[in-house]
Amino acid sequence: MNWASIDSVLREAAEAWRPPPKLSLSEWADEHFYLSPESSAQVGRWKTLPYQREIMDSLADPRIWATYVHKSVRIGWTKICNSVIGYTIDQDPCSMLAVQPTVDDAKGYSKEEITPMIRDTPRLAKKVFEDSEEAGPRESGNTILHKRFDGGVLSMVGANSGTGFRRISRKRVLFDETDGYPASAGSDGDPIKLGMKRADYFWDRKICAGSTPKIKGSSRIESLFESGDRRRFYVPCPQCGHMDFLVFSKREAGGHYMVFDTARPRETAHYVCSKNGCVIEHHQKREMVERGEWRASAPFTGIASFHIWAAYSFSPNATWGQIAEEFIEAKGNRETLKVFVNTVLGETWAESGDVPDWERLYARRETYPIGTTPHDVELITCGVDVQQDRWEYEVVGWGRNKESWSIEAGAIPGDTSNLDDWNKKLSPMLERSFATPSGKQMIDMMAVDSGYNTQTVYNWCRQFERDHVVAVKGVAGRHMLVSAPSPVEVKTNGKRSSRAYRVWPVGVDVAKAELYGWLRIGVPLDGEPYAPGFLHFPQYDDDYFKQMTAEHRVPVKIKGGFTVMEWQLIGGRENHRLDTRVYARVAAAILGLDRLDAEEPEAPPVPPAYAQALPVEPVEPVVQDEAPDSRFSARRARGWLRRR
């Protein structure tokens, strides 16, 4: 042995004992992070893209306590989340909480992303304890949702369950797909607040959230983005060097914008420089993005927020031509366009046009039990839509100013061509009572659509008093909610009945426009009254709200070159809930709901209530072998008006 070799041994020993230099997240990922075959098109070592670097490094930057990413798909977000977890395990072990929209999502994320990452990233494999099937008392027992590693733990939870948030404290909290979160985690409250609270005890806590956005105004990631310094990725025009961010279509606020020939979007899509109109070809994208930089548009207060979308992506599935083509495919239909705007552009969907958003209505559901109303109502009506194998119905309670509470919505299975089935299955509905704060109340009027199995509808309806059950038929193009009833021929066993029956024509266009106007009324601030027409809903499932908002008004060319607006069903939706609500509304109108608002409470309801509610229209002759309308209407009207 000579001195030189001893020296080198000592040097090596010193090297070995020195703590490794702390890497930034992107440096760590480029060196140690591997993509697994289960979840990546490209397998092998990770390579940080230009626009990903600052997002990733902000996640390990001690000056930044929160990072929020408002994003589209195809920009590598899931892998960025994985790398944060991997980096924490390897470089900065501590306790972590990863929140997915549901418990099932959390399990899927663990199995498809976290387990393969740990397996394929050598530095992690040796630090994370082995999985064990039973979540037994053993300290090292790892489960799908719970991974222990040297110096820390990772818990994965679903935002739909409060359980995962209880009694734990975590230094890093990662919220993924926040716009898929429910309003409340079980009954425990807002999942974002719950998650953030878990990190309250750490001075060096770190919150990270990312999502493709949903509805403007109610998007969680949008409001988180706004709370930060709002960074966008600026790229230089390859010709004149002007720096700007990329937008999809030309807008006042600026941005290089995309242009394409709608007949050949894939071949023609390119960008136009926002300053000098220079043409930017797709093959220049990579170079441009490599020279790009993040610029904030709001002051920095410890929160870094980023907006990034597919136009920057190097993914072969996100070429400008591909994006343009997807737009052309999506633009004809409101639902697909919304998905395009949210997922490809990474932008919120702004409410416009005629259709209220079902998600908003779903989010404002109230907690009163189905089958009851939490507020006293003036009258209860039921709308029935007749299908071949069932009756769809909705029971609605109506208050003053047309404020309404949906009481129950459902379907009664049965053969609607068979009068016996009607008597056995639908008739009991009229015997039911519904709880209100001041006692039980029954259905004041049921309105049944006569468009299907028409004669059976007539035959069933005419068994009841005409102020209790009415047959209605939708008529397009009317300008009135409901017109005076017209006589129709009724056949019993194929023979013409001597008595005519009267059917109420419903102006469905008017009814739907009114309903959609009401559905757009916002929830009032604390203590403020509800606006006239406000609708309250119990905890129905999402299908109820999708059906309620299933139609939109589209311009249609008619003969003579005129354009008229026509209601059309949105692709893939059913609309029974919309129809039953309209019929329940018509029943309320027939009973005088519309007159109620203007009336003094003490005014004697002597004239037929319904007659006042109806716009004046010539009444067709009625066969006079039935009781005149005024008798029954006045009686029923007195009945329910007295209850007030």
Ligand SMILES: [Zn+2]
């Ligand atoms: Zn230019």
